Every structure is written in C-alpha cells, then in structure tokens.
Amino acid sequence: MTNIEYHYYWLHLYVQNGVGVMARINVILRKFGVNIQSIDVSVAEGTSAFSNIVFDLESTRDEHGIGIVMRKLERLIPVVKVEWKKVADKAKKTSRSAAKEFEF
Amino acid sequence: MTHHPLKPGSDIFCEALAQEDVELMFGIPGGVVVPLYDKINKYGHRIRHILPRQEQGGGFAADGYARVTGKAGVALGTSGPGATNLMTSIANSMMDSVPTVYVTGQVTEGLIGTDAFQETDVIGMTMPIVKHSYFVNHAQDIRRVIKEAFYIASTGRPGPVHIDFAKDAWLSTAPDDTNVTMDLPGYQPIPERCSDGDIQRLEKLLERDGVKPVIIAGHGAELSGAHHELLEFAERHHIPVTSTLLGLCAFPQWHHQWIGMVGMHGDAVANFTVNAATLVISIGSRFDDRITGKVSAFIQGKTFAHFEIDPSEIGKNVPIDLPLSGDIRDSLTRANKLLSSHRFDAWWQWIEAQKERYGFLDFTLNPEKNTRDLSQPRLIQMLSDMTRGEAIVASDVGRNQMWTARFYRFKHPRSYLSSGGLGSMGYGLPAAIGAKLGLPEREVWAVSGDGGFMMNAQEMATLMAYNIPVKMMVMEDGALGMVRQWQNLLFDKNISHTDLKNPDFVALAAAFGIPAWRARTYTEAAQGIEKARQAKGSALVICHVDPDEYILPMIPPNAALGDQCLREEDFKRSG
Numbered sequence: 001m002t003n004i005e006y007h008y009y010w011l012h013l014y015v016q017n018g019v020g021v022m023a024r025i026n027v028i029l030r031k032f033g034v035n036i037q038s039i040d041v042s043v044a045e046g047t048s049a050f051s052n053i054v055f056d057l058e059s060t061r062d063e064h065g066i067g068i069v070m071r072k073l074e075r076l077i078p079v080v081k082v083e084w085k086k087v088a089d090k091a092k093k094t095s096r097s098a099a100k101e102f103e104f
Numbered sequence: 105m106t107h108h109p110l111k112p113g114s115d116i117f118c119e120a121l122a123q124e125d126v127e128l129m130f131g132i133p134g135g136v137v138v139p140l141y142d143k144i145n146k147y148g149h150r151i152r153h154i155l156p157r158q159e160q161g162g163g164f165a166a167d168g169y170a171r172v173t174g175k176a177g178v179a180l181g182t183s184g185p186g187a188t189n190l191m192t193s194i195a196n197s198m199m200d201s202v203p204t205v206y207v208t209g210q211v212t213e214g215l216i217g218t219d220a221f222q223e224t225d226v227i228g229m230t231m232p233i234v235k236h237s238y239f240v241n242h243a244q245d246i247r248r249v250i251k252e253a254f255y256i257a258s259t260g261r262p263g264p265v266h267i268d269f270a271k272d273a274w275l276s277t278a279p280d281d282t283n284v285t286m287d288l289p290g291y292q293p294i295p296e297r298c299s300d301g302d303i304q305r306l307e308k309l310l311e312r313d314g315v316k317p318v319i320i321a322g323h324g325a326e327l328s329g330a331h332h333e334l335l336e337f338a339e340r341h342h343i344p345v346t347s348t349l350l351g352l353c354a355f356p357q358w359h360h361q362w363i364g365m366v367g368m369h370g371d372a373v374a375n376f377t378v379n380a381a382t383l384v385i386s387i388g389s390r391f392d393d394r395i396t397g398k399v400s401a402f403i404q405g406k407t408f409a410h411f412e413i414d415p416s417e418i419g420k421n422v423p424i425d426l427p428l429s430g431d432i433r434d435s436l437t438r439a440n441k442l443l444s445s446h447r448f449d450a451w452w453q454w455i456e457a458q459k460e461r462y463g464f465l466d467f468t469l470n471p472e473k474n475t476r477d478l479s480q481p482r483l484i485q486m487l488s489d490m491t492r493g494e495a496i497v498a499s500d501v502g503r504n505q506m507w508t509a510r511f512y513r514f515k516h517p518r519s520y521l522s523s524g525g526l527g528s529m530g531y532g533l534p535a536a537i538g539a540k541l542g543l544p545e546r547e548v549w550a551v552s553g554d555g556g557f558m559m560n561a562q563e564m565a566t567l568m569a570y571n572i573p574v575k576m577m578v579m580e581d582g583a584l585g586m587v588r589q590w591q592n593l594l595f596d597k598n599i600s601h602t603d604l605k606n607p608d609f610v611a612l613a614a615a616f617g618i619p620a621w622r623a624r625t626y627t628e629a630a631q632g633i634e635k636a637r638q639a640k641g642s643a644l645v646i647c648h649v650d651p652d653e654y655i656l657p658m659i660p661p662n663a664a665l666g667d668q669c670l671r672e673e674d675f676k677r678s679g
Contacts, residue, residue, distance in 0.1 A: 015290070016289065016290060019239075020227065020231075020239075023228070023231060024231055027231045027232045031232065050289075064419070067419070068416065068419065068420050071415055071416035072416050074295065074415070074416070075414070075416055076290070077235075077236040077256060077288065077290055077291050078290050079290050080289050080290040
C-alpha cells in the first residue's frame with residue numbers, strides 16, 4: 001500500500017483555436033505526470049480565433065514543481081496566456097483506498 | 105487590390121524557402137513528395153539539394169549546417185518511413201536547441217486515417233520533440249507557414265520546427281502573396297528580460313566575503329553569439345570559466361581563466377572548482393544531469409545566478425537565487441556596463457594548486473595503459489596540434505566524443521559539433537557533411553568510434569557523389585567503448601554485447617573511392633592525418649586504439665562532482 005500525496009491545481013489557458021492544440025498541451029501534462037481531473041473548453045467570447053480551456057489538475061508535484069510545468073506550457077506556440085493556482089489539498093489517498101473508491 | 109499570381113504549392117514552397125534565404129536542403133524523395141521534386145531542379149540556382157542515403161543522415165547534416173552557420177538547416181523526407189527516419193534527427197535538434205526545419209510528406213488528405221500506404225501520424229509523433237509543428241494541406245497556407253516556421257526555429261531559444269505537407273498541398277494552386285503576415289499571438293521569442301536592478305544584484309553576490317565564483321558557459325552563450333560579451337564579463341571580474349560540452353567554443357580555451365570542461369567526463373580541475381565554488385553563474389547552461397551529478401550535493405553551499413533566454417529552464421533542475429532571463433548577449437552587455445570589476449586572488453591560488461596536483465589539459469590522469477594500442481587523447485591532441493585548433497570537428501558519441509571535447513583546443517566559435525543532449529551515435533559523419541557544405545572554406549573533421557561510424561557509414565556515398573572533402577578519423581577499438589567502460593567499472597567487468605566485429609574500413613572507404621590509412625603507431629597516425637589533410641577530397645584515418653583506455657575522470661551515476669573517480673581504483677572504493 002503506497003501513501004501518495006497529491007496536490008490540486010486550477011489552470012486556465014487562453015489559446016489559439018485550432019486542430020491539435022489540446023494534444024500539444026496534453027503532451028506537456030503527460031510528460032510531467034499531471035492528471036487531468038476535469039476539463040472545460042469554449043470558444044472565446046467575441047472571437048472564434050481563440051479558446052479558453054480550464055483544467056482541474058492533480059499532481060504529486062508541489063507548487064515549485066508545477067510552476068515548471070506551467071512555464072513549459074507558456075512556451076507552447078498556440079498558448080497565449082497561462083493562469084494557475086493551487087487549490088485546497090485533498091486528503092492523502094492510498095492506492096488501496098483509491099481502488100476501493102471505484103469498486104463495482 | 106493587389107493581384108497575386110496563381111501558383112502550384114510546389115512552386116510556392118520553393119520560392120518561400122528561397123525567400124527565407126535557404127541555400128541548402130537535404131532530402132530523399134518518395135511517393136508523396138514527387139510533385140515537389142518535380143519543381144526542385146527549377147530552383148537549383150537558388151537552393152542546392154543534397155541527396156543523403158538515409159533521412160537520418162540528412163537530418164544530422166541539416167543540424168550540423170545550422171550549428172556552424174547559425175542559419176536554419178532544412179531536411180526533407182517522404183511520408184511513412186521517410187518521416188520516421190527523421191525522428192532521431194529531430195529529437196537531437198530539440199535537445200541541443202538547433203534551428204532546423206524538418207519537412208515531411210503526407211498522404212493526400214482523403215487518405216488520412218485509412219492506414220494508407222506510407223501513412224503515419226508523424227505530427228503526433230513529433231509533438232513532444234519539436235518547438236512547433238504544422239500540417240499543411242493547401243497551397244494557400246504554404247507562404248505563411250514557411251515564414252512562421254523559420255521565424256520560430258531561429259528566434260528565442262532555437263529549435264526544430266516540423267512541417268507535414270499532405271500531397272494535396274503540392275498539387276493545389278493558390279494566389280501567392282509574398283508579403284504574407286504571420287499569425288503567432290502566443291509566441292514571444294524572448295518572453296522576459298531581466299531588469300538592470302536584477303543585474304545589479306549580481307554585484308552584491310560577487311562582493312560577499314570569501315565568495316568563490318565560477319562561470320559555467322553553456323550552449324546558450326554560443327547560440328546567443330555572446331562570445332565577446334562573455335569574455336569581457338569574465339575578464340572584468342577575474343572569474344574562472346568552465347564550459348559544458350556544447351559550450352566548449354563559447355570561451356577561448358587558450359585563455360588563462362578557462363579551467364576546462366565540467367561534468368561527468370570533464371576535467372578534474374573544472375569539477376573540483378565547481379564543487380568548491382560558492383557562487384555559480386550559469387551563462388546559457390541548463391544544469392543538465394551530466395553537469396551537476398547528484399543534485400543535492402551539487403547545490404550544497406552554493407548560490408546560483410542564471411543567465412538564460414528560456415524562463416522554463418530557470419529553476420528546472422537546480423534552485424536559482426538570481427534569475428537573469430533574457431537574451432544572453434543583451435544581458436551580458438548590460439552587466440558589463442553596470443557592474444564594477446572584482447578580483448578573487450585567494451580563490452585563484454586554490455585553483456592553481458588544483459592544476460598542480462591533478463594536472464591540467466595534460467595526460468596526468470590519463471597515462472597510457474599499453475604500448476600495443478594507440479591512446480585516443482594523444483591522437484586527439486595530435487589532431488589539434490596539426491590543425492592548430494582551426495578545424496571544425498564533428499564528433500560522434502562515446503569516448504571519442506569525450507576525448508575530442510577534452511583534448512581538441514578549439515580556436516573559433518561554432519567549431520565543435522556533437523550530439524550532446526540526445527547522445528545519438530552516428531551523428532559525426534553526417535553532421536560534418538552539413539558543416540562542410542555550410543562553411544566550405546573551413547577544414548572539417550569527423551571523429552568517430554567504430555560503433556558510431558558504422559551507424560551512418562552509408563553517407564560516405566554522399567561524400568563521393570558530391571565530392572565533399574570531409575576528413576574522417578575512426579577510433580577503432582572493436583567495442584562500443586563507452587558502454588564497455590561502464591560494464592568494466594560499474595558492472596563487475598560483465599562485458600555484454602559490446603564487442604564489435606568490424607569490416608575492413610580501408611576497403612570500405614575504397615569502395616566509395618575514399619583514400620584511407622591505417623595507423624598502429626603515432627608516426628603512422630601523424631602521417632595519416634597529414635595525408636588526409638593534403639588529400640583533395642575526403643579521406644579516412646583509422647586508428648587502432650586501446651579498448652580499455654578508460655575516459656577519466658568520471659563521475660559515477662548519482663555521485664557528486666567532488667567524488668569524481670580519477671583512477672580505476674577509485675571505482676572500487678566508490679562501491
């Protein structure tokens with residue numbers, strides 16, 4: 001049974017609206033082991049050239065570590081703006097309790 | 105309203121490349137790019153096309169061209185296997201921040217997703233290893249995409265851009281607007297520029313009591329073209345300067361303030377100096393694991409200042425006390441105006457004592473182990489002396505790479521080409537091809553081990569086809585030497601699949617019409633190098649070297665810089 005401490009973050013990206021933008025973002029998130037818990041995408045108001053994407057993220061990385069991920073996201077060409085913040089830590093979960101949560 | 109002539113995409117592509125000042129491209133045609141190749145000869149007076157024998161060779165050549173000229177290199181492959189063969193080259197350019205544009209063909213849009221012949225999702229494959237990528241399926245987008253691709257590849261922190269062209273793009277027509285504007289609202293080549301106040305904080309760090317500063321000059325200093333500014337900065341403050349593998353040409357190696365290369369196989373003095381330093385000023389280095397060794401030990405008792413163009417590198421590997429983001433050349437220019445000078449005489453006395461004790465740029469730590477085989481560092485020093493440090497040297501990967509870095513005394517910037525971050529064997533010869541084509545007036549050597557040489561030996565056909573006078577040196581030890589060293593020193597001499605049975609390299613070269621000489625003595629080596637240099641075209645010198653001449657010092661994995669192993673016995677003690 002492994003004790004894993006997770007941190008939770010809210011992320012808002014203002015991006016160019018186009019094919020493959022989400023894939024590029026996910027390349028970064030996957031590389032750094034960041035889990036997407038929820039995602040909301042909508043075309044920006046007043047223009048179809050841009051979109052807003054809001055994520056709820058789960059990661060074992062602390063704020064310093066997730067800051068590195070955010071700076072990598074900022075480097076993506078279609079990403080115009082990055083805003084993020086840490087949200088309240090949820091309780092530590094163990095791998096056993098996590099599995100129990102999803103018992104059918 | 106301006107009337108723009110209707111042109112096929114294949115013509116627009118060639119003209120767009122010419123507009124970007126592209127003079128050279130490396131490519132292999134295939135099914136989906138035949139419509140493009142139908143036009144390439146028409147533009148031959150502006151863009152020279154070189155046909156390598158494998159796309160990876162073409163990619164490495166484009167990379168080598170870019171490193172020596174500073175201009176974006178261009179490589180092209182067809183769809184499917186042509187594109188997948190470029191993967192290693194693309195990753196190599198990404199890891200070392202080399203400005204390159206990689207073009208691949210793709211099946212027609214109607215066939216995408218049908219698992220058509222030679223269809224692969226190459227955009228998906230390259231996403232993690234490029235600065236940016238594009239998929240183009242119509243001629244109307246070509247001008248803008250080419251303009252953006254070269255701009256992205258060459259500005260800020262350089263890197264590879266990949267463009268995947270569906271066959272439709274070549275065949276469709278569109279009005280060709282040569283004054284197309286880019287659409288990159290999210291791209292800022294230099295996202296942050298440190299303030300004068302930030303730079304002035306460096307003064308406080310340099311004036312701390314008993315401070316022991318060291319500069320680590322990395323590839324970023326070279327990419328920024330900040331050679332003069334770095335020299336002035338170092339001289340102003342009398343700070344010792346060490347280089348990373350790719351920063352070797354950023355600071356003059358003949359300078360009394362240069363203390364050698366730092367890192368896993370760096371010079372002992374450089375490693376001990378960085379280990380003892382209390383203020384580390386990184387100029388364009390990213391604190392790669394090969395430099396830091398064990399990070400927790402590396403950061404002990406040190407303050408870090410980091411001149412860096414890419415904010416995402418600051419604080420990534422080590423905590424930075426003073427981030428100095430922005431173009432390095434600009435930042436150093438301002439630093440040279442804002443900061444007063446300093447001296448660190450006691451610190452230099454300590455460094456000189458290390459040089460006495462451990463030797464410096466000599467063979468103190470690398471005595472010859474046997475008289476049967478030649479010693480690689482001595483051969484590299486011989487090459488350096490005979491070329492007076494003036495050559496461009498493209499090394500392969502492994503011990504030959506580390507010896508070249510340690511013992512070739514480069515005189516000029518942008519003269520050492522090596523696959524640093526990716527460490528891809530087979531890099532040396534094709535990179536040398538690109539370098540020679542980029543700077544034909546310079547003498548160019550490819551130094552390889554026998555393992556790496558065979559990985560792209562087919563490019564000797566490219567040398568032959570285009571009469572490209574690259575000089576080659578192969579360190580033949582019958583082994584994958586660096587891996588063998590690890591097996592010997594760290595895995596109880598359990599040699600596993602690192603023995604090589606080689607062809608007759610002289611005969612192999614002869615098959616390509618390339619003269620070759622075998623050297624088993626230093627006299628033969630000197631004669632071989634001289635004959636190679638005198639040869640009009642390409643030439644090859646094969647040196648029979650000691651397979652168990654360990655590259656030392658070596659910092660074992662997860663060890664601190666200060667725990668570098670200077671002798672074979674040190675490995676037993678390090679456990």
